[in-house]
Amino acid sequence: MQATLQYEEVRDRVRGAFLGLAIGDALGAPVEFMTSGEIKARHGILKELVGGGWLRLKPGQVTDDTDMALCIARAVVSCQGWELSAIAQQFSVWLRSKPVDVGDTCRRGIRDFMLKGQLETPFNAWDAGNGAVMRLLPVAILTMGDDSLLQQYAVAQARITHNHPLSDAACVWLGRLVQHSFTGSSKSRLRRELETLLVEHPQFKFDPYHGLATGYVVDTMQTVFHYFFRGKDFESCLVGTVNQGGDADTTGAIIGALAGAYYGEEGIPHRWLKKLDRHLMNEITRLAEELLKLSPYGREMRG
Ligand code: MN
Ligand code: MN
Secondary structure (H helix, E strand, C coil), rough: CCCCCCCCHHHHHHHHHHHHHHHHHHHHHHCCCCCHHHHHHHHHHCCCCCCCCCCCCCCCCCHHHHHHHHHHHHHHHHHHHHHHHHHHHHHHHHHHHCCCCCCHHHHHHHHHCCCCCCCCCCCCCCCEECCHHHCHHHHHHHHCCCCCHHHHHHHHHHHHHCCCCCHHHHHHHHHHHHHHHCCCCHHHHHHHHHHHHHCCCCHHHCCCCCCCCEEEEEHHHHHHHHHHHCCHHHHHHHHHHHHHCCHHHHHHHHHHHHHHHHHHHHHCCCCHCCCCCHHHHHHHHHHHHHHHHCCCHHHHHHC
């Protein structure tokens, strides 16, 4: 991988990505499952971390999307490397903690691990949800500098709960876009990279955009791509995405990770960062930096 940026600049983007994930989750969660029309009637354009919604959240509160990414990050950092069973173990600890929300496919996969020790759920035509890609970010950080490692880990973590080629492809390609963003690639470069995915899986084509933002991983990624490539800054990428409604916390979390990687920590509006729980922010920052240190890129740059 081309070392086009200083380590400190990359680290700023890595922190921005993880904080961005939490912010997108917190921004979108209050309008999860609403239509864009319902959001408009209620909020005009939703631009603030207001809380509420069907989960009755506090302003700035995050949900399963952030929680599950934290599970992966905690497992990797505590093992100082990749240990799939440690990740599944963290998911189990989290599920037992009675989280505010859990996707059905995630719950089933984690239960199968708890009951049978199963680390790979069998192929299921209904597993093309967005539950594996929403938590992918820590893998993108950890595998920076090694694309085959990214492919291996992205799919392995996904298959704990989701086993479907479209979910796998979304995980690998989100990881690639995030990694290219960390090293300073332009949006036009990222758009060209993405052509390979659109040739392999034309389902993900997002131009023209059809305005669906459901939990189906294809709809989710089309929404993220659409608003990422047309957004002019971190805020407009996220605001456009969550106001589309549907699975708004999850599309929000994914675009938050990607836009955070692209624009870096200083691209995140201060008024949003202030709403995040201090404790959560500190943990996210620490884990993001630790993951980067453990990556092939981090090891090489640090000598
Ligand atoms: Mn959620
Ligand atoms: Mn969701």
